[in-house]
Structure formats: structure tokens, C-alpha cells
Amino acid sequence: MQIAVVVNGEEHVRDVEPRLLLVHFLREDLGLTGTHWGCDTSNCGVCVVHLDGVPVKSCTVLAVMADGREVRTVEGLARGADLDPVQRGFIACHGLQCGFCTPGMLMTARWLLDHDPDPSTEDIRAALSGQLCRCTGYENIVRSVRWAAENGSEAAS
Amino acid sequence: MQVPASFQYRKATSVAHALSLLAEYGPEARVVAGGHSLLPMMKLRLAHPEALVDINDLAELAEIRVEGGALVIGALVRHAELLSSAVAGRHFPILHDAERVIADPIVRNRGTVGGSLCQADPSEDLSAVFAALRAELVVRGLDGERVVAARDFFVGPYETVLADGELLVAIRVPIRPSVSAYVKVDRRAGDWAVGAAAAVLELAGGVVAEVGIGLTALGARKFVAAEAEDHLRAGPPSGERFAEAARIAAAHCAPTADQRGPVDYKRHLAGELVARALRGAVGRAA
Structure with missing residues (x-):
């Protein structure tokens, strides 16, 4: 069936099978491979994107469910060459090692800061509790989000 | 790559439309909302519906309100919405206790209260909570509406x-x-x-006027510890009686051994959690 999805501000019209998952629609149909595809069971959180402004695990959302809605992926965080504060925070605080979990961490962190500009480390840990870093770099991930909170006044969004 | 088998997909535009779609596709159709139980089961071929009826657009099912002396939670209310609902938390703090520990914040953004109940997973948290609260489930079909007690909703x-x-x-x-x-x-x-254990106490004149005790993942019939409730009803809310109720609840539940623990451990846990839930509830009395 035909769907029209606004992804990072740009409308895409595609003919898709109902069983196509949103993560594969983004990666395969649109070529937006920044969103990673991990556990496939909504546990690991590498596939988190914003659906109408709310973070969801895109391995457990059908592409047809996004018809007529807005999706924001990690590619939509930066504005041109200006990285989002959460991206700069991950650079400043060494918030990634292998980088596989990073897109999902960034999208959830952005949403957290949009709703709570000054979260405690406990708040950050709770917000990210549905996401796994198999390098176990959680300390630096939490620090990175705190850095973004403290240095994020010029948020690209 | 895990991908569901092919199915037909229809987006419902109203409850009446959803019901007509369910009638049109028959018993092989399934309702999908958050999809966080159904879609993984479809990927694993544990479920293979021929058609999905998507109810995500039905705003009429997505409200939390107080009406006719009851808190009414629409079936499509997301877990995150129930967790952030002040009116729900004011009347029934147990709802926030449970929502805080259901899955993770991202899953809670998508998963729905009604979907969790309809999935009827023995380890699902809200089944025991609504059973303890003696909630009523409003069910609609083409022939009209019926109300089912939460305790009578689950067959197995x-x-x-x-x-x-x-x-x-x-x-x-x-x-x-x-x-x-x-x-x-x-x-x-x-x-x-x-x-997990749920406890709801109505206290009047120093006695327990009514009590609901729910058990999650512990093999309790209808998700409740009815014998423990009987023990507490009409008596004082004392620690001694709570301890006996906990012992009764542990004796009457039927947990099964799995990777989360053996039977004797889970039975011990049932008693301990019932005692903690009862004490926790009473500790909230003003």
C-alpha cells in the first residue's frame, strides 16, 4: 500500500508491504542507515526514532503505521554542519566506543532534554534504561547527556 | 532478519469501523495498537493473523477521565500516559507503581493498557493490578457493549x-x-x-472493609489471592494479619519453575511481596 511519511522534514511517498517494519523502511527504502537495527525484539533500543515527536523502537512499528506521520531520525539531529548538543556531548565525553547503540542513545537523549533541560544523572539513567550499550560505556553516555544539558543552549533543534 | 509473514492491513477510523473490519476479516483478524507483543510474536511465527486492524487512530479510546464515579482508562491509553496521569495517580497510586516498572520508557510510549490486558501474558503487570482493583472491562461488539469484571476477563x-x-x-x-x-x-x-504483588485496601473504622490482592507471574487463579483476601476482610489492618495473609497467598499460588527461579523461591517471594504490598499500601494512609 502507498504511504506518505515525513522524515526529517521531507515527505517520502512509497509503495510498501504492510509487513515492512519502520526500521527497514528507513534503512532500505530511504537509505537512512543512521538508524541501526539490532535485537529485533524491542529490547536493545538502537533503532529508536521519533514518531510524531515521541521516541519509539522502530523495529516494532510497521512502516504503514507511520503513514501521514512525522519521523525524525539521527540524520535529522544536526542542522547542516551544526551538530546537536547531544552529538557534541558524545564527542566531548567519549560517549561511544563501537558506536552501534549511539543513534538510539542520541534520539532518546534529545527527547529527554526537550522535556527536561536539566535532568539528574538518575533521570538520564532512567530515560536510557531501555537501551543497551554492549561496550558497557554507560558512565560516559550519562556524562555526555549531562554535558549536552549544560552546554545545550544553542540546541540545533 | 525477523519479518512477519504477509497479512492484510486496515486502519480503523472509528470503533464502529474497527468492529466492522473485525467482522469482515473474521477470526483470523487481530487488533493491533502498540504492537509490542503482537509484532514480535508475528516475527517468530507464534502468531500469524491474516489481517491486522490498526486502532492507533481511535482518539476516542485514548482518554483518561473520571466519569460516573469511576476512573475510566481508554484501551488505547499508552503506558506512558497512564504513568503521567495525575488523576490516575491521585486515586490509585498502585497504577503508577506498576507503570513505573513496566518495560522501559520507550516501550511505554507505544504499548497500550488495553493491549497488555488482551495479551493476557501471565507475567504482565496490569492484569493483577486491575484484578486487585476490581476493575470493570468494557467490551464492545457489533451487538453492543458488555462489562466484564477484571477477575473474569482472563481464561488462562x-x-x-x-x-x-x-x-x-x-x-x-x-x-x-x-x-x-x-x-x-x-x-x-x-x-x-x-x-509481583498488588494490594488495594479500603479501610473504614479501623477495619479492612474490602481488600484486593493481586499476584503477577506466580500462578494465581484469576491473578488474585482470594483466600488471603478472605482472611483480611473485616479485621484490623495489623502486621500480624498481614503476615498470615502473606502466608496464605504463598500457600495457594502455583508458580512454575523457569529461568527466573525455582518454585520454592517464587512461593517464598509471593508471601514476601504480598506482605510488602500490604504494608506499602497502608503506609500511604494519611
Whole structure:
């Protein structure tokens, strides 16, 4: 069936099978491979994107469910060459090692800061509790989000 | 790559439309909302519906309101919405206790209250909570509406009294002065319960006028510890009586051994969690 999805501000019209998952629609149909595809069971959180402004695990959302809605992926965080504060925070605080979990961490962190500009480390840990870093770099991930909170006044969004 | 088998997909535009779609596609159709139980089961071919009826657009099912002396929670209310609902937390803090430990924040953004109940997973948290609260489930079909007590909704694991073509539309929790709490033991953040207990107490004149005790993942019939409730009703809310109720609840539940623990451990947990939930609820009394 035909769907029209606004992804990072740009409308895409595609003919898709109902069983196509949103993560594969983004990666395969649109070529937006920044969103990673991990556990496939909504546990690991590498596939988190914003659906109408709310973070969801895109391995457990059908592409047809996004018809007529807005999706924001990690590619939509930066504005041109200006990285989002959460991206700069991950650079400043060494918030990634292998980088596989990073897109999902960034999208959830952005949403957290949009709703709570000054979260405690406990708040950050709770917000990210549905996401796994198999390098176990959680300390630096939490620090990175705190850095973004403290240095994020010029948020690209 | 895990991908579901092919199916037909229809987006419902109203409850009436959803019901007509369910009638059109028959028993092989399934309702999908958050999809966080159904889609993984479809990927694993544990479920293979021929058609999905998507109810995500039905705003009429997505409200939390107080109406007719009851808290009414629409079936499509997301877990995150129930967790952030001030009116729900004010009347029934147990709902926030439970929502705080259901899956993780991202899953809670998508998963729905009604979907969790209809999935009827024995380890799902809200089944015991609404059973303890003696909630009423409002079910609509083409022939009209019927109300099912939460305690009568569950037939067994993954099985409810919903007939083909019926849709759970709302959960009604009668508002009476009560104290309540839900306590859960899990192995890590966001995991299914090893065991959990729900307690709802209506206290009047120094006695327990009514009590609901729910058990999650512990093999309790209808998700409740009815014998423990009987023990507490009409007596004082004392620690001694709570301890005896906990012992009764542990004796009457029927947990099964799995990777989360052996039977004797889970039975011990049942007693301990019932005692903690009862104490936690009473501790909230003003």
C-alpha cells in the first residue's frame, strides 16, 4: 500500500508491504542507515526514532503505521554542519566506543532534554534504561547527556 | 532478519469501523495498537493473523477521565500516559507503581493498557493490578457493549473472554477511598516480573472493609489471592494479619519453575511481596 511519511522534514511517498517494519523502511527504502537495527525484539533500543515527536523502537512499528506521520531520525539531529548538543556531548565525553547503540542513545537523549533541560544523572539513567550499550560505556553516555544539558543552549533543534 | 509473514492491513477510523473490519476479516483478524507483543510474536511465527486492524487512530479510546464515579482508562491509553496521569495517580497510586516498572520508557510510549490486558501474558503487570482493583472491562461488539469484571476477563495464559469480533474499549475503576501499592521483583531494569504483588485496601473504622490482592507471574487463579483476601476482610489492618495473609497467598499460588527461579523461591517471594504490598499500601494512609 502507498504511504506518505515525513522524515526529517521531507515527505517520502512509497509503495510498501504492510509487513515492512519502520526500521527497514528507513534503512532500505530511504537509505537512512543512521538508524541501526539490532535485537529485533524491542529490547536493545538502537533503532529508536521519533514518531510524531515521541521516541519509539522502530523495529516494532510497521512502516504503514507511520503513514501521514512525522519521523525524525539521527540524520535529522544536526542542522547542516551544526551538530546537536547531544552529538557534541558524545564527542566531548567519549560517549561511544563501537558506536552501534549511539543513534538510539542520541534520539532518546534529545527527547529527554526537550522535556527536561536539566535532568539528574538518575533521570538520564532512567530515560536510557531501555537501551543497551554492549561496550558497557554507560558512565560516559550519562556524562555526555549531562554535558549536552549544560552546554545545550544553542540546541540545533 | 525477523519479518512477519504477509497479512492484510486496515486502519480503523472509528470503533464502529474497527468492529466492522473485525467482522469482515473474521477470526483470523487481530487488533493491533502498540504492537509490542503482537509484532514480535508475528516475527517468530507464534502468531500469524491474516489481517491486522490498526486502532492507533481511535482518539476516542485514548482518554483518561473520571466519569460516573469511576476512573475510566481508554484501551488505547499508552503506558506512558497512564504513568503521567495525575488523576490516575491521585486515586490509585498502585497504577503508577506498576507503570513505573513496566518495560522501559520507550516501550511505554507505544504499548497500550488495553493491549497488555488482551495479551493476557501471565507475567504482565496490569492484569493483577486491575484484578486487585476490581476493575470493570468494557467490551464492545457489533451487538453492543458488555462489562466484564477484571477477575473474569482472563481464561488462562494468553486467553481472555473476548469473543471474535469484540474489542476492549475501556477499563473502569470504581473510585472508593482506598490505599494501594504494587511491588515487583525483577532481574534487571525493564524485565518481566520474577513475581509481583498488588494490594488495594479500603479501610473504614479501623477495619479492612474490602481488600484486593493481586499476584503477577506466580500462578494465581484469576491473578488474585482470594483466600488471603478472605482472611483480611473485616479485621484490623495489623502486621500480624498481614503476615498470615502473606502466608496464605504463598500457600495457594502455583508458580512454575523457569529461568527466573525455582518454585520454592517464587512461593517464598509471593508471601514476601504480598506482605510488602500490604504494608506499602497502608503506609500511604494519611
